[in-house]
Amino acid sequence: VLPPSTGKIDFHNVTARYTEAGPPILSDLTLSIRPGTRIAVVGRTGSGKSTLALSLLRFTQLSKGTITIDDISIQDIGLETLRRDLVTMIPQDAILFEGSIRENLDPFSSHSDAELQSALDACSNISTSPSAATNQLLRLGTAIHPHGANLSHGQRQILSLARALVRPSRIMLLDESTASVDSATEARMQVIMGEQFRGRTVVAICHRLRGVVGGFFDQVLVLGNGEVKE
């Protein structure tokens, strides 16, 4: 069950910095995302794509402007509500820790084994040959080494997707969440996201245009120097 939010996002003339004395990373950025749309964010290295995502989670300081979700300023939304209930982020570097896959998927034990297993099942058979290694791995009891060291980058991203599937938030932020998998696997991850994220707002940072073609996205946002270029 999704929380009572439509997933509408607006940036109004936002200037954002990481520190008060630091340089502006987003400059006077205005952007409107309709509920339930899927936006690809592209732009060169350092153009501010990750910063845009982090700003929605209040990891930056706004020296100007406001960011709203469903027309409510995120400054007026509690951090826990914002980061746990409203928005789910798959970060650029998947955060995995030592423990079982079950613990990594659901650190606060708020889901049943059946729910977690069905998220893993949705992600199994995801990678193309040789897929056996990945499928063997996607079990609740599988041990993960610190920082996910025993997994490939692509396997970490598949696990991050499984983790996102159990989160019922209206807004999904994906930071290059398919960058480390081959193109067939990426296409299948997008099919799963298309099914599982139906009706949710998806903001996906795509470093390579490869992930943008294929009809998954409704709109493409081009960032340059912290500004909307297109």
Ligand code: ATP
């Ligand atoms: P990439 O495609 O390489 O992931 P990006 O578009 O996501 O790049 P950002 O990570 O948003 O780029 O970085 C934009 C600018 O913000 C860069 O100049 C970077 O140095 C700066 N920056 C990023 N993270 C921080 C931070 N935690 N503290 C200070 N500056 C930062």
Ligand code: MG
């Ligand atoms: Mg980035």
